Amino acid sequence: MASGTSKLVIIGGGNMGTALVGGLVHGGWNPQEITVVEIDATKRAVLEADYGVNTSEVIVSAEGALVAVKPGDVANVCAQVSGLGIHRVLSIAAGISVRTLQDAAGASTKAIRAMPNTPALVREGVTAICGSDACTEEDFAWAESILSAVGVVVRVPESQMDAVTAVAGSGPGYIFLMAESLLAAAQEAGLPAHVADVLVRQLFRGAGILLAESSESPATLRERVTSPNGTTAAGLAVMESAGLRETMHNVVKAAAARSAEMGK
Numbered sequence: 001m002a003s004g005t006s007k008l009v010i011i012g013g014g015n016m017g018t019a020l021v022g023g024l025v026h027g028g029w030n031p032q033e034i035t036v037v038e039i040d041a042t043k044r045a046v047l048e049a050d051y052g053v054n055t056s057e058v059i060v061s062a063e064g065a066l067v068a069v070k071p072g073d074v075a076n077v078c079a080q081v082s083g084l085g086i087h088r089v090l091s092i093a094a095g096i097s098v099r100t101l102q103d104a105a106g107a108s109t110k111a112i113r114a115m116p117n118t119p120a121l122v123r124e125g126v127t128a129i130c131g132s133d134a135c136t137e138e139d140f141a142w143a144e145s146i147l148s149a150v151g152v153v154v155r156v157p158e159s160q161m162d163a164v165t166a167v168a169g170s171g172p173g174y175i176f177l178m179a180e181s182l183l184a185a186a187q188e189a190g191l192p193a194h195v196a197d198v199l200v201r202q203l204f205r206g207a208g209i210l211l212a213e214s215s216e217s218p219a220t221l222r223e224r225v226t227s228p229n230g231t232t233a234a235g236l237a238v239m240e241s242a243g244l245r246e247t248m249h250n251v252v253k254a255a256a257a258r259s260a261e262m263g264k
């Protein structure tokens with residue numbers, strides 16, 4: 001159970017809330033400085049046992065609050081956070097605008113909106129943040145100090161949040177579909193399932209790390225592995241003629257439009 005005032009109260013101990021707790025504790029935060037508010041007693045017990053954090057069934061006061069509940073519950077939670085005198089609230093709920101957060105939190109609590117993605121579960125996420133006009137550099141730095149525990153953080157104007165959602169929020173789904181298709185193709189090409197599985201998983205990991213750690217553009221990296229008239233060139237020619245580039249444009253456009261629609 002919670003004792004004293006925590007540095008951070010995390011409301012919602014589900015997938016994302018737990019990923020953040022893991023990232024913070026792994027990154028050196030004292031677990032006793034974190035209180036997780038979670039309705040489910042089983043999840044509370046697991047959080048206490050796995051990470052040594054305080055837990056509570058009801059929202060408790062802290063220096064700042066991170067809201068990781070379902071979007072429909074966020075405004076109510078922000079109002080409660082503000083009612084407890086907490087001065088900063090950071091929401092990771094998809095589609096809930098800074099305006100909605102700030103209106104619910106009132107004038108005494110600064111509201112910041114974040115859009116993380118699921119690689120946060122393995123501390124390799126990317127999160128975009130934006131804040132209300134009331135937010136200062138210190139408020140953004142506070143949000144970054146929390147979210148950087150689960151990956152890279154970028155600041156964007158809120159007008160770019162639908163595009164961020166379409167690229168990075170939904171992006172893992174695009175990558176997993178490619179992996180799924182490649183896995184099926186690998187087996188059709190004669191590889192046993194267990195071999196295909198290892199090849200595909202390690203391919204995405206290795207290529208992903210290579211891309212993330214390189215200062216070269218994806219285009220340059222692609223050119224380097226493509227000898228004229230070689231095997232990669234033969235495969236890429238099929239991707240190009242199938243219209244992969246145009247498809248990616250349409251994928252992002254559709255996801256961004258859906259994000260805008262859901263935010264209304």
Ligand SMILES: NC(=O)c1ccc[n+]([C@@H]2O[C@H](COP(=O)([O-])OP(=O)(O)OC[C@H]3O[C@@H](n4cnc5c(N)ncnc54)[C@H](OP(=O)(O)O)[C@@H]3O)[C@@H](O)[C@H]2O)c1
Binds near residue numbers: 014038039068094
């Ligand atoms: N998962 C993602 O990829 C992702 C990416 C970006 C943003 N997000 C956002 O992150 C938020 C959380 O997503 P999630 O996947 O972690 O969901 P989740 O696993 O369902 O976690 C939410 C947790 O909060 C609990 N909860 C709900 N209302 C509460 C309250 N008032 N006080 C305390 N606990 C409460 C829920 O309990 P019950 O189950 O009993 O309701 C649940 O355990 C969502 O708003 C989502 O939009 C998620």
